[in-house]
Amino acid sequence: MEETIIEQRKAKADALRARGENPYANDFRVTHLAADLHATYGDATAEALEAGTEDAAVGGRVMAVRSFGKVIFLVLADRSGRIQANLFKNELPEDDWTRLEQLDVGDIVGVRGGMMRTRAGELSIKARALRILTKALRPLPEKWAGLTDVAVRYRQRYVDLIANDEVRETFRTRSKVVSYVRRFFEERDFLEVETPILQPIYGGAAAKPFRTHHNTLDMQLFLRIAPELNLKRLVVGGLHRVFELNRCFRNEGISTQHNPEFTMLEFYQAFATYEDLIQLTEELLEGLCRHIHGAPDLVYGGETISFRGPFARLPVFEGLTKYAGVPEDKVRDREALLEAAHRLHIADAAKLSLGKLQMEVFEAASEPHLVQPTFVTDFPLEVSPLSRRKDAEPDLVDRFELYVAGREIANAFSELNDPVDQRERFLAQVRERAAGDEEAHPMDEDYVRALEYGLPPTAGQGIGIDRLVMLLTNSPSIRDVIFFPLLRPEV
RNA sequence: GGGCUGUUAGCUCAAUGGUAGAGCAGCGGACUUUUAAUCCGUUGGUUCUGGGUUCGAGUCCCAGACGGCCCA
Numbered sequence: 001m002e003e004t005i006i007e008q009r010k011a012k013a014d015a016l017r018a019r020g021e022n023p024y025a026n027d028f029r030v031t032h033l034a035a036d037l038h039a040t041y042g043d044a045t046a047e048a049l050e051a052g053t054e055d056a057a058v059g060g061r062v063m064a065v066r067s068f069g070k071v072i073f074l075v076l077a078d079r080s081g082r083i084q085a086n087l088f089k090n091e092l093p094e095d096d097w098t099r100l101e102q103l104d105v106g107d108i109v110g111v112r113g114g115m116m117r118t119r120a121g122e123l124s125i126k127a128r129a130l131r132i133l134t135k136a137l138r139p140l141p142e143k144w145a146g147l148t149d150v151a152v153r154y155r156q157r158y159v160d161l162i163a164n165d166e167v168r169e170t171f172r173t174r175s176k177v178v179s180y181v182r183r184f185f186e187e188r189d190f191l192e193v194e195t196p197i198l199q200p201i202y203g204g205a206a207a208k209p210f211r212t213h214h215n216t217l218d219m220q221l222f223l224r225i226a227p228e229l230n231l232k233r234l235v236v237g238g239l240h241r242v243f244e245l246n247r248c249f250r251n252e253g254i255s256t257q258h259n260p261e262f263t264m265l266e267f268y269q270a271f272a273t274y275e276d277l278i279q280l281t282e283e284l285l286e287g288l289c290r291h292i293h294g295a296p297d298l299v300y301g302g303e304t305i306s307f308r309g310p311f312a313r314l315p316v317f318e319g320l321t322k323y324a325g326v327p328e329d330k331v332r333d334r335e336a337l338l339e340a341a342h343r344l345h346i347a348d349a350a351k352l353s354l355g356k357l358q359m360e361v362f363e364a365a366s367e368p369h370l371v372q373p374t375f376v377t378d379f380p381l382e383v384s385p386l387s388r389r390k391d392a393e394p395d396l397v398d399r400f401e402l403y404v405a406g407r408e409i410a411n412a413f414s415e416l417n418d419p420v421d422q423r424e425r426f427l428a429q430v431r432e433r434a435a436g437d438e439e440a441h442p443m444d445e446d447y448v449r450a451l452e453y454g455l456p457p458t459a460g461q462g463i464g465i466d467r468l469v470m471l472l473t474n475s476p477s478i479r480d481v482i483f484f485p486l487l488r489p490e491v
Numbered sequence: 492g493g494g495c496u497g498u499u500a501g502c503u504c505a506a507u508g509g510u511a512g513a514g515c516a517g518c519g520g521a522c523u524u525u526u527a528a529u530c531c532g533u534u535g536g537u538u539c540u541g542g543g544u545u546c547g548a549g550u551c552c553c554a555g556a557c558g559g560c561c562c563a
Contacts, residue, residue, distance in 0.1 A: 004535075005501060005517060071523040088523065105516075118524045142502035142515050144527050151558050347563060488557070
């Protein structure tokens with residue numbers, strides 16, 4: 001059946017060719033957008049418009065056709081919105097009128113004419129010319145139920161974007177978020193940089209990488225899991241404020257919160273601490289929320305979330321006591337933590353090192369409570385191989401993660417810049433790796449060498465852009481904010 | 492990895508184990524102010540795939556594919 005529709009539409013394209021017209025012409029000049037016309041003539045009366053207006057030439061997709069015999073109403077969609085075009089048999093050249101036999105919903109057309117208002121009050125173009133600029137061969141989804149099959153929506157995002165206004169709006173917001181972030185950091189004298197995606201040694205996060213191969217050098221390469229180490233090399237080099245809006249790749253599962261490739265913002269600021277970044281983050285998120293929503297709060301999944309700073313803070317150990325019921329004096333006690341892990345149904349807890357156990361218990365017990373923006377602080381050193389030790393408590397680090405709506409949105413710390421300590425931390429990671437931890441950090445000798453030249457005191461942060469956009473667009477799945485999420489191959 | 496659940500016309504969905512249907516889209520026709528236009532007529536099916544039970548399977552059973560939700 002689909003084939004016959006395509007055949008029918010190909011025949012219409014051929015009919016256009018037989019008239020000497022190219023069904024894929026590219027010589028129509030647009031003068032106005034639909035939104036321009038609504039802005040200019042939205043308040044004009046039918047009489048005022050009838051007195052005559054400037055001609056408008058609009059190009060767009062035909063979203064609906066309502067035919068009355070000698071008058072036909074088209075709904076056109078362009079990048080700005082929609083406008084109706086009215087085709088009256090006695091107003092159109094005969095060629096243009098007969099061409100309508102070849103027109104279908106879904107075609108791209110160019111319409112030119114003055115403005116009018118219908119009896120029902122609809123601002124419209126009174127067409128004096130109509131051309132078919134692109135003949136669509138496939139039909140659009142059903143007109144009011146639209147396209148709902150999520151597999152088709154993700155695989156054929158182009159159809160999703162045509163059919164679903166809110167999808168276009170979500171991605172428009174995504175673009176606004178990225179441009180706001182860029183402006184925010186440029187205004188603060190950060191330099192936008194680009195560092196390699198293909199890396200001989202990966203690092204900067206605890207994650208499994210994608211592997212690839214360079215033929216000429218016959219060399220194994222990894223797709224980056226984070227740009228962190230390269231960005232800090234740049235700080236060593238004297239670029240004391242840098243940021244990168246970067247695509248990262250992690251060879252892990254797919255869920256409503258995870259796509260194997262995702263977008264992160266990382267930035268580094270010399271002569272700053274993680275406390276400075278807490279303030280910067282509050283400023284960034286409150287400003288961003290106001291920019292997108294016009295107010296410092298938003299609704300996500302039915303919860304109102306306020307980005308009015310300062311945000312709440314919760315040290316990891318306090319969370320263990322408050323939400324996991326681990327006594328205050330037992331937060332470093334393996335038995336007490338294992339008991340809590342058991343209550344929280346954490347699998348294989350006995351295999352975990354102390355720091356990992358603390359974090360697993362913390363996350364399982366606390367995440368559901370961290371709905372309002374909350375800085376979780378003071379992480380165990382063991383799970384933070386690149387973070388600076390706390391001066392007062394050397395088994396903790398100067399680090400925070402920002403949680404919103406029960407999810408990690410950002411991760412930041414004062415950077416470890418002692419090359420001797422860093423080498424030891426890498427070696428500890430290498431031992432973890434040998435013991436079977438596939439996500440442990442590999443040794444990076446060149447990074448240690450860079451630190452030996454001197455990384456100024458620095459703080460750095462990563463923010464998950466996809467998850468941030470999910471919050472700002474009230475999207476339940478990361479797939480709703482990524483144009484082409486990874487899917488199994490189509491069968 | 493486990494549990495639950497879904498897959499029927501191009502799209503959105505129906506169909507006690509008993510002749511596979513509707514709306515929209517398409518096609519033909521009427522109609523000069525519609526807004527999901529309306530009215531008349533009409534085409535269109537490997538019911539995800541492969542087995543099985545049954546006189547008879549879209550429906551029940553088994554296996555698989557592809558999705559969704561929850562848990563790990």
